[in-house]
Amino acid sequence: xxxxxxxxxTKVRKRVNTDxxxxxxxxxxxxxxxxxxxxxxxxxxxxxxLSEESTIIEKGFQLIxxxxxxxxxxxxxxxxxxxxxxxGVTISVTLIGTLFGLFLTSMTAYVLSRRDFKxxxxxxxxxxxTTLFSGGLVPWYLMIxxxxxxxxxxxxxxxxxxxxxxxxxxxxSFMSSIPDAITESAKIxxxxxxxIFMQLIVPLSxxxxxxxxxxxxxxxxxxxxxxxxFISKSELMPLQYYLYKMLGNMDGMRKAMMxxxxxxxxxxxxxxxxxxxxxxxxxxxxxxxxxxxKYFVQGLTxxxxxx
Amino acid sequence: MERGFEMKQKxxxxxxxxxxxxxxxxxxxxxxxxxxxxxxxxxxxxxxxFKQFNYTGGVFGSPWNGLDNFKxxxxxxxxxxxxxxxxxxxxxxxxxxxxxxxxxxxxxFEVAGKWFRKITQTMLxxxxxxxxxxxxxxxxxxxNFDVGTVNVLLKGLGMQPVDIYNTASYWPxxxxxxxxxxxxxxxTIMYLAAITGIDTEMYEAAxxxxxxxFQRIMKITVPNLMPTVIxxxxxxxxxxxxxxxxxxxxxxxxxxxxFSSTDVIDxxxxxxxxxxxxxxxxxxxxxxxxxxxxxxxxxxxxxxxKYDKDRALF
Numbered sequence: 322x323x324x325x326x327x328x329x330x331t332k333v334r335k336r337v338n339t340d341x342x343x344x345x346x347x348x349x350x351x352x353x354x355x356x357x358x359x360x361x362x363x364x365x366x367x368x369x370x371l372s373e374e375s376t377i378i379e380k381g382f383q384l385i386x387x388x389x390x391x392x393x394x395x396x397x398x399x400x401x402x403x404x405x406x407x408x409g410v411t412i413s414v415t416l417i418g419t420l421f422g423l424f425l426t427s428m429t430a431y432v433l434s435r436r437d438f439k440x441x442x443x444x445x446x447x448x449x450x451t452t453l454f455s456g457g458l459v460p461w462y463l464m465i466x467x468x469x470x471x472x473x474x475x476x477x478x479x480x481x482x483x484x485x486x487x488x489x490x491x492x493x494s495f496m497s498s499i500p501d502a503i504t505e506s507a508k509i510x511x512x513x514x515x516x517i518f519m520q521l522i523v524p525l526s527x528x529x530x531x532x533x534x535x536x537x538x539x540x541x542x543x544x545x546x547x548x549x550x551f552i553s554k555s556e557l558m559p560l561q562y563y564l565y566k567m568l569g570n571m572d573g574m575r576k577a578m579m580x581x582x583x584x585x586x587x588x589x590x591x592x593x594x595x596x597x598x599x600x601x602x603x604x605x606x607x608x609x610x611x612x613x614x615k616y617f618v619q620g621l622t623x624x625x626x627x628x
Numbered sequence: 629m630e631r632g633f634e635m636k637q638k639x640x641x642x643x644x645x646x647x648x649x650x651x652x653x654x655x656x657x658x659x660x661x662x663x664x665x666x667x668x669x670x671x672x673x674x675x676x677x678f679k680q681f682n683y684t685g686g687v688f689g690s691p692w693n694g695l696d697n698f699k700x701x702x703x704x705x706x707x708x709x710x711x712x713x714x715x716x717x718x719x720x721x722x723x724x725x726x727x728x729x730x731x732x733x734x735x736x737f738e739v740a741g742k743w744f745r746k747i748t749q750t751m752l753x754x755x756x757x758x759x760x761x762x763x764x765x766x767x768x769x770x771x772n773f774d775v776g777t778v779n780v781l782l783k784g785l786g787m788q789p790v791d792i793y794n795t796a797s798y799w800p801x802x803x804x805x806x807x808x809x810x811x812x813x814x815x816t817i818m819y820l821a822a823i824t825g826i827d828t829e830m831y832e833a834a835x836x837x838x839x840x841x842f843q844r845i846m847k848i849t850v851p852n853l854m855p856t857v858i859x860x861x862x863x864x865x866x867x868x869x870x871x872x873x874x875x876x877x878x879x880x881x882x883x884x885x886x887f888s889s890t891d892v893i894d895x896x897x898x899x900x901x902x903x904x905x906x907x908x909x910x911x912x913x914x915x916x917x918x919x920x921x922x923x924x925x926x927x928x929x930x931x932x933x934k935y936d937k938d939r940a941l942f
Contacts, residue, residue: 340840340841340842341841344738344841344842345738345739345740347735348735348736348738348739349739349744351731351732351735352732352735352736352739352744352748353748355728355732355748355752355812356747356748356751356752358809359751359752359754359755359809359812359813360751360754362766362769362770362809363754363766365766365769365770365777366765366766366769369769377775378774378775380780381774381775381776381777381779381780381783382769382772382775382776382777382780383777383780384777425658425659425662428655428658428659429655429656429658429659431655432652432655432656435652438649438652439645439649440645440649444656444660446942447660447663448659448663449941449942451663451667451668453921453922453925453926454671454918454921454922455667455670455671455918456667456670456671456672456673456674456914456915456918457670457674457897457911457913457914457915457917457918458894458897458898458901458910458914459673459676459897459901459907459910459911459914460670460671460672460673460674460676460687460911460914461666461670461673462901463670463673463676463687463907464665464666464669464670464673467686467687469665480666481666483662484659484662484663489659513651514651514652514655515651515654515655518655539757542759543757543758543759543760544759545759545760545761545874546873546874550902561759561761561762562761564761564762564765565761565764565878568761568764568765568768569881592775595765595768596765596769598765599762599765599766602761602762603758603759603762606757606758607754610753610754610757611750614749614750614753614757617753617756618817618821621814621817621818621821
């Protein structure tokens with residue numbers, strides 16, 4: 322009796338082990354394929370940017386460059402004025418926007434997280450309703466252009482994106498987990514609400530501030546939409562919009578390069594240059610995202626708990 | 629205690645409360661102003677949908693024209709096309725993206741290697757971090773007729789090159805794949821978090837009962853994920869009439885040849901506003917989208933509420 326039971330358990334264990342093995346194989350193979358699927362396009366772009374233009378014209382974009390060449394990059398860095406200016410616009414917009422956005426988001430979230438604030442429900446609804454219903458693109462556009470007169474200003478790249486209801490909600494749910502006793506005891510000590518926020522709540526909210534700050538910064542860094550709508554002056558173009566413009570308008574690029582004496586008409590490596598510009602415009606993100614992704618994971622999981 | 633607190637409140641007037649919460653109200657002021665300026669005041673601009681807009685009159689001085697803008701929008705046949713495209717794309721995105729994300733999430737949870745998990749997760753997450761402009765450049769690299777990688781491969785296999793940027797029928801597949809690609813990492817991590825939250829005692833019990841790992845996944849992991857799936861899907865359904873402008877505009881742009889299968893409400897409104905300058909009609913289309921969106925989100929929230937009260941948005 323006991324031997325048959327033993328045999329059965331070993332059988333079961335054996336089956337369990339082969340199942341585990343099968344799942345591991347499926348897991349490793351599928352995940353590897355999915356991971357390749359996700360990064361493959363980037364490898365293509367990098368390799369294309371490092372290819373000889375004539376080879377691209379003749380054979381098309383290749384996964385591994387047959388004729389290695391850094392012409393596109395050296396051309397890009399020979400007269401980098403436009404690209405650098407676009408970088409400058411993006412960096413300043415991202416810094417200013419993230420700083421103010423984070424401050425206002427967390428200040429608002431703190432007030433809404435205060436359980437003793439009588440109107441917190443009403444104000445929460447006031448903010449939340451804007452995600453349910455909007456006037457649409459046209460009134461918003463006219464408001465910014467005709468009434469606020471923000472067209473072709475640096476401010477238009479900063480202001481409309483500064484606050485977002487989703488970030489306020491995530492921040493609020495984080496701050497709600499800070500014990501009320503902290504606010505209460507500080508009040509007894511005679512501290513004002515703003516001081517409590519700045520000196521007690523902000524230091525305690527560092528993880529949430531890092532997460533939301535990076536979300537805001539990424540949105541500013543990747544923004545091209547506001548520029549598409551509101552920016553026509555070339556000196557105010559942020560990086561992504563500059564890339565968008567150049568990709569669609571290589572003739573303009575050629576003219577600019579000729580005017581600056583970088584190239585004569587014929588020898589502009591159009592295709593590899595487009596890809597090199599894409600890499601240069603993405604560059605910083607590609608370098609930093611492995612280090613900052615954990616903060617995004619934090620934000621996603623907090624947001625998933627209660628939307 | 630609670631009651632006493634409320635009694636005390638009742639004796640206070642509105643202005644006493646304002647005084648009491650002065651600091652908190654001041655701290656809210658910037659945000660309130662922000663949403664008034666960029667959300668609430670523009671809502672009043674909906675009147676434009678019922679007006680013949682001219683620049684001298686502006687938003688409020690232009691003459692009324694009743695439902696003419698709506699008649700124009702619906703009469704052109706565009707309304708049906710863009711509404712259909714928006715909804716169908718979003719439905720395809722919801723189904724394909726969630727299935728892939730759940731699949732990847734479960735596998736990521738089950739495979740053993742810590743380093744493998746870390747590296748895979750990082751690779752899956754990469755597309756989330758780049759702008760749609762860069763995605764547009766990548767698409768150009770892949771789909772360009774003369775030098776695109778897809779055609780290089782086809783020619784290498786001795787097949788005819790395909791003219792992707794001039795053929796509308798390829799685009800639904802392309803856009804669904806691109807959406808899956810861009811959101812895979814994000815969603816996988818969300819589901820991975822949900823799976824990690826499942827009580828491990830259930831797994832142990834299943835193992836003792838002799839369930840194999842596939843049965844365990846199908847009988848425990850998947851059912852336990854269902855609440856998360858249902859909530860996320862319902863919320864996504866609430867946004868079914870909102871097209872992802874960044875995606876459609878950077879992938880397709882103003883390529884009229886592809887509009888039959890790629891034009892969504894958002895790109896249509898943008899184009900009517902910026903290229904044909906039909907302010908009244910684009911305001912009407914935008915209002916129509918807002919209304920549709922509002923109704924679907926209310927219905928979706930109602931459904932979430934029925935399913936699990938705590939998970940509802942409001």
